Amino acid sequence: MTETATTVRRTAPGGSELPLTEAYDTALLDLDGVVYAGPHAIEYAVESLDAARGSGMRLAYVTNNASRPPRVVAEHLTELGVPAEPADVINSAQAAARVLAEKLPAGSKVLVVGGLGLEEALAERGLVTVRTLAEEPLAVVQGFDASVGWPQLAEASYAVQAGLPWVASNTDVTVPTARGIAPGNGMLVAAVRAATGVEPEVAGKPLPPMHRETVLRTGAKRPLVVGDRLDTDIEGAFNGGVDSLLVFTGVTTPAQLLAAPAEHRPTYLAADLRGLLTAHAAVTAATGGGFGCGGFVAVAQDGVLRLEGDGADRWDGLRALCAAAWTALDADGEPVDGRKALAELGF
Template sequence: MSVVQGERLVDAYDLVIFDLDGVIYLIDRPIPGAVEAVARLHREGKPVAYATNNASRRPAEVAELLVGLGVNAQPGEVLTSAVASAAALAERLPAGAPVLVVGAEALRAEVRAVGLVPVERADESPAAVVQGYGPQVGWTQLAEAAVAIRAGALWIATNTDRTLPSPRGPLPGNGSLVAVLRTALDREPDLVVGKPESALFGTAAHQHGAQRPLTVGDRLDTDIEGAGRAGMDSLLVLTGVSRAADLLVTPPSARPTYVAHDLRGLFDAGTVVRLDDLPTPQGNPLAVAGDGWELTLDGVPTLTGAGRALDALRLLCACAWSGHPVGAVRPGSDAAGTALGELGLTGGR
């Protein structure tokens, strides 16, 4: 089922909040169609914002990167977990307090910008440790952080993303580095600032005076769950980390309002489906049908019919979210085999 036949998803919202990695680009390569989608929003006068958990670049650097990719972005449109983490530290510490920074230079710069002093060693008596992603983070920094936290320093993590999307597949993210300290210290951070916490989304909506924002992300556990915590509708695009198989097993707190293959779903009602009004499985054997497809749960789930792959995914979600496992789906038609292959959900025939 598309959004509403003939209507565009984007027209129902007054702000579009984009995640970056996995939505607009992968590391340093634009995702096909993303630059064109943002340019179209600008031409139509639709406000946009960018909310990213990546703490390795300052807002001006993120905007510069986007401009280099062809996106006309301004620093004021960018919200990073580094900025939010520095603000959280400034609320809790006196001016001039030392903060041990684990991460990239961008995080150090944000700490300086709020009047705190970045340090590198535990013997400099840091009042807090702030931990963010940085490609050069290694054992030495983590060891200093562990010593400082054991000595009583406040521990703030910019985010806990386990992975970062890349053209080579998922790579270790800040959450993997946080897990190192969690294991060594046998405790959790005192505060996690970035998504899925709602601060970045709420700040973006407030800055633009938005009453009905839409969040677009590629991760169920951060972007989509964070949007839900902020009370916002969300669009999951399958261009980054989370895949169709992940969608079928995600908990209610991380289920998106819509799903699309990519950002075309903002404009083309035929390339997006709604997931908050799913059909109810019924009958014996249990079955659910709609939009050219039927999924029957009699032994191994069987998909038959013909239609868009996203419509098939909608039926699969209807069953899976009703408590009926659909991990291995058998295609009951050639069209079903094609659809399942497109979704990465191939099963035996």
């Protein structure tokens, strides 16, 4: 039996007696930090996704990165050994384009601050890309692209100051790359916000337009969101009322997970995408107010997490620690200190 997304406030990671590939019909996978980092596949991603596909699970790739069109992303995935078609890729540019198409007449001009991904998404919705305010756009759309610099940000600022509607594909502060963590679209959006004092309408994860776009394009009945970010992937799943799997191949650390508020708590957690292929141990209540999982028992006492037991899988230890930490956080309103317990698990 697998827990469902009907839990409003999660106080412990969920358990599944079935491998997640059998419990869910569609994996909605983030890309950066989950499947690849820059030009390289993340370890275990290719073989795990091949096994998931072989089990009958549909794979869809859902990304806040608006820089590349779905066809380019699909080609990159295929080159990495993950066969994909353009229809398998859903990005925040598509969600932003749908938001704009619902506001503007067909054929309207939109000032684009971003790359080819935004241009093609707008064209799909019958909207026309322009690059300057002098071309008389009716709205502004902004998404990540490595080419965006001061001239583009200034042009967006002038347009927003002139009163044009402003839609941001996403506001991720960082983006994983092959060399490390780099500034994301959120930092570029912040520059325009600081210059204008205006807040954009955001289309990407974790907000509803992205979830709606994903559901419309995949038709998933029992989806599982898979991501590496608490504030986009996991919160997006929470907002959409669907289950989620957090993997630790991107930006989130175990320490950050222990301090997660309710909307940032995943249903499942795993080191990497191999977590799709396995059952997940359930957390149970233990004596003395603790929580047990896989031979570990975690207790929060006087603001500190304590871990006991000798389980074989350190991720079960992290599951138990999450239950103790989240329960204490909900009760006291303050995060507990889990540094020693995490160190004991090798995190």
